Amino acid sequence: MVYDLAIIGGGPSGITAGIYAARQKMKTVLIAKSFGGQMAHKTVDIENYPGFDKISGLDLIEKFENQLKGKNVEILSEELHAIVKENDSFKISFEDGKFINATAVIIAAGAKPRKLDVEGESEFLGRGVSYCTTCDGPLYQGKDIVIAGGGNAGFESAIFMQNYANKVYILEYGPEARADEENQKRANENGKIELIVSADIKKIQGSAFMEKVVYADRVTGEEKEIKAQGVFVQIGYSPASHIVEHLADLNQRKEIIVNHDTMETRTPGLYAAGDITDGFLKQVVVAAADGAKASMSAYKYLQSKNG
Amino acid sequence: MNIRxxxxxxxxxxxxxxxxxxxxxxxxxxxxxxxxxxxxEEMIEKTQQVTVPVLDIDGEFIVGFDRKKIVEKLGIKEED
Incomplete structure (x- = not known):
């Protein structure tokens, strides 16, 4: 099957690109294992997307998704294997061996949670270690838990976990919390959350399930431990750019370097949008705008090829 | 089939x-x-994991959205 445009990713940028592509009557496929991207995992409501005073990530993405589904865009929920440029089009192959071709591609695959990369993290995954507070958090009712990371995502997770956990420790690597004032204020409202700064997490230990987090105090060098049944890792995201690293230039953070007017990468016909790019503001509204720009650029590219 | x-x-x-x-x-x-x-408690005991979603298909517990395993177990035909 040959498409005009293949969009990789079902977050706000991919969906918006799909909506714009349908309006230009491009023969479009959107490939996404699930919809929502990071937005679906937000522990607090979104309050800065125009048109909604306050809306949950899941509700907003459902509205995005419903709008897309009314358009003429094919949706494939496949696991991507590779993207290669062959002659004048892109071949996109999937884990099950199937493939499609497209003249233009928009990569809007977003970013994946960054791992701590410490002993015990993989061993206790699903047995105490989690990257999804909204999924697994409610299973820790009455337990003591650790949030790794003192940025906004860490504080928002901690605030969410106040509803369930007995005690919430936020372990921040730096000398002070990085979350904004509003989140820090909200975390101080009931005494369940304790912030520990200059904490370098070294290992996660336990038997059948995790039982403690061991960390080094970066000021004194002393090794300390916290007895906890869960650790929620909230230390940022890594862009899911590896699939196109042979076709696009990446910066040190592995973000795809794009022209921010057109969302072009270094490969003609390949565009990137949303959190996977080197754009400085990682927000829903920005991702959506990126998707619109990428889609219109792809449309111009197709027009130029068709004469 | 009994599916939870x-x-x-x-x-x-x-x-x-x-x-x-x-x-x-x-x-x-x-x-x-x-x-x-x-x-x-049943879910955690059967899977030995503290995570969702979990699908129970006639007593076989599948952790997460393991599409391949689920499709196979349920005999779902996927389009080409």
């Missing part, structure tokens, strides 16, 4: 799996383990 989907209230992966099963016309029961503590 163990979930928590705002878990995005649970929503994705639920929609997938609905789209494929699978009959199943949704269990909110935040409210049903006995089911939560």
């Amino acid at each position: 989907l163990f979930t928590t209230p705002i878990c995005p992966y649970c929503v994705t799996l639920k929609r997938f099963l609905e789209e494929k016309g699978v009959q199943f029961v949704v269990i909110n383990v935040l409210e049903d503590k006995a089911a939560q």
